[in-house]
Amino acid sequence: MKNENWDDLKLFLHVAREGGLTGASEKTGASPATIGRRLLALERQMGRNFFIRRQTGYSLTKDGQALLTHVLAMNEAARSIGAWNEGVNELPTVRISAGSWMSHFMAVNLAQLWTPDDPFRLCFKTAEIRLDLAHREAEIGIRNSFPESSNLAARPIGDVAYAPYCASHFNMVRDCNWVGIGADDAVAPSARWLLAQTDLWVTIWANNPRMLHDLLRSGAGRGVLPCFVGDTDPSLVRAGEEIKPLYHRQWLVMHDDDRRRPEIRTLVERLAQLIEKQQPLFRGQRPRG
Structure with a gap:
């Protein structure tokens, strides 16, 4: 069988348990005609007959009994997954x-x-x-x-600790420009410190630290980073001494x-x-x- 439909297998389970379409309809809310049609389609798809159909109700064939064993196992697994998921949602x-x-x-x-x-x-x-x-x-x-x-x-x-950093390929002898966080977004002390250095030439502004980091890695200029960030990035080197006020x-x-x-x-x-x-x-x- 290809692409087993769990919804159809659940209908099969209800019919097997209730012994007919009417009982399964009451359990699922689907009409007896819909359930009967889907069960026939399931039997054709799998190439087996699962029910002996009588006016007094439905009883399982040998293949139906075998399928019921598998579907019960699947249903128990589904319940277990549901309980596990509910448990996850209850975790703090x-x-x-x-x-x-x-x-x-x-x-x-x-x-x-x-x-x-x-x-x-x-x-x-x-x-x-x-x-x-x-x-x-x-x-x-x-x-x-x-x-x-x-x-x-x-x-x-x-x-x-904080220090200035630049890309390893940045020419610190020739180029003296800096990269910083713009005034509207300068929340961190390191960003405000650079804004206060009127003798430094800031040529590019970023609006968040991650963009600042990317710009430094690309060689856009010098910039201020925490040492635990700059010293662990192999594409960066220190561009000066530690900035003690930070x-x-x-x-x-x-x-x-x-x-x-x-x-x-x-x-x-x-x-x-x-x-x-x-x-x-x-x-x-x-x-x-």
Whole structure:
């Protein structure tokens, strides 16, 4: 048989269980005529007779009994899949708020943060603006400052250094232009720092960090990146010394009422261990070359 139709097989199951078209019609809502027509089509398609049809009802032939065994197994598998899917939908979801760079870092290291066997799901909320954790727009936030709200808890997770970077093929002797985030989109301190440097010649603006990264890789100019981003990109090299005013402490922030929830506690611990283990990279102590 080619392209078995599960809907027709389910009709077969109802007729076999109810012993006729009328009972199957009551169970499915399909008319007896429709069910009878589809069963005939199923028999023609498979080249077998499944029912002995009498005025008193339908009884199974030998082939019908064999098919019933298979369909019952399929039905049980379908029920199991449905129960599994419902279970997934019931799992708690942990929303993580972070900027583009930390979101990229978490994506690259996802296997150390979450596995399909974990009893929770993840939702990454990537944005340069801060979501309101106090009003539960996310469960966990990665922030560059200690929270001011009294109902938020915070855990320090080390420091972050910044430096200028450019493509390895960029001519740093001949070209002095820079690439930055435009004033309308300059939310991060690193973006605002470059805007404040009036002696630097910015020739290209981007509206988000990922585009800035792509422009630097293409050789568009120099630009400011966190060291944990720039020092792990083989297409980039440092174009100057670390920018000391941008060096800052990083924090894991969560609502004080939620921090003891098992899924949040687990994820906070994994994030802290992952980032603390990579502190030399975050602090700019692993420059390429």
